[in-house]
Each structure stands twice: as C-alpha cells, then as structure tokens.
Amino acid sequence: MARRRLSHEGTLVLDSEGLSQLLADNETVVALVAEARSRGMEVVICALTIIEAVHARTNSARLSWLLSGLRVTPVGDEEAKAASALLMGAGLHGHKYAIDAAVADLALRQQRPVVMLTSDIDDMAKLCGEGVRLVSV
Template sequence: MARRRLSHEGTLVLDSEGLSKLLADDEQVVALIAEPRARGIEVVISALTIIEAVHARTNTAGLNWVLSGLRAVPVGDEEARAASKLLMDAGLHGHKHAIDAAVAEAALRQHRPVVMLTSDVDDMAKLCGDRVRLVAV
C-alpha cells in the first residue's frame, strides 16, 4: 500500500474514526501518525472525541496509552459557541453533527497547516472549508 505523505509542519488532528483506528492498530493510520510524530508535529483530538470513540469493548489500558501521546483540546463555552456557528454556517444540525463541529472548531484553532484524519470528509469539508486538509481514513 502506498503511503500518503503529510506536511512537514503544523498539526495533525484525529476525529473519532482516526482515534478508533489508532486504538485498533490500523496499519494505515499508524503510518500516517508515525511520520508527523517523528518530525515533532503535534497530534491532537477534541476532548469530545474520547467520548465518541469509547465503547463497551474498549481496552482501557490501550486507550490510556494512546491518549498519553495525544493532546486533548478542551471544549468550553467559547469553543461550543464557535462550533455552533460552524454548524449554522454549514447548514448542519447539532443533533447529528455536534461532535464533528467541536472537532472542526478545534482543528481550526491549531498551528497551521492542519491535517485531519477523518472518515467524514464531506461534513468536515462543510465545517472546515479549505482551512484544513482532510485525509480519508
């Protein structure tokens, strides 16, 4: 399988699927994260991504180990309001897209260029516009 190269600087953001695949030791995602980490590029997630990715069979020790290598971006009142504005601007509803909006908002605040590993390229493109490079996982 050909490896896709990421930027030499900036920030890498994982959505829920990116985190889930990292937890599952998915070869593609591990490779896409290893390269930026080796260059000192920060890998971040929204704090809400942790909630979205966890399920009854989640290996807690594995989750804690993976999270120790990531920076979780908090979601407070200011971030929630900014995410709500992204939803409105994109014409999306918070009931279905609330966590996506929080992830997009967190991505937009990171050191650029920003690359996001996501399973939802269409909705993330609506939320982030062209300010975040989206890589399908």
C-alpha cells in the first residue's frame, strides 16, 4: 500500500467519513492520522461530526477513547454564521450541507497547512476553496 504524504505541522481535520473510518480502524486512515501526529500536526474534528458519524453499532468505548486524542471544537454563534456564509457563497442549502459547512469553517480557521480527510471532495471543495488540501477516504 502506498502511503499518502502529509505536510509538516499544521492541522489534520476529519469529516464524518474520516472519523467513521478511524472508528472502523481503517488501515489507511489510521496510518494517515499516525503520520500527521508524527509530523506535529494537530488532529481536529467539529463537535457536529460526532453526531453525523455515530450509529447504533458504534462502539462507545472506542469512540470515547478516540475522541480523547482529538481536539473536538464546538460550534457557537460565530461559527454558525461563518458556516452559513460559506453555504451562501457556494450556492448550497443548509438543510443538506449544514454539517459540511461547519466542518469547512472549522478547517478554514486552523493553523496552516490544513489537510482534511473526507469522502465529499466535491462539496468540500466548493466550501473550502483553495484553503484546505482535501484527501479522499
């Protein structure tokens, strides 16, 4: 398996699929997170990502353990307004893309360079523009 190389320092953001794959112990995602940490990158998720990634079969003990090693950022008024502005700028509706917009806003606020593990390359590209390197998972 060829490993994807990440930047030195900066931030790694996991969207819902990134967190889901980490929970599932996906070899590629686990390796990318480990490499990010070894390079001094902080690993971050939006608090709303937890809501989107969790389901009836989620191992709650594993989830708690993984979350203890991530920076989980809340979404307050300022972040919600910024995410709404991203949605309007991208021509997307909050009903379908609200959490994606919150994750994109989080990513755009992080220490550069920023890498995001996502399954929504097209939508995240619309929301993040050139400010975030997107890696498909």
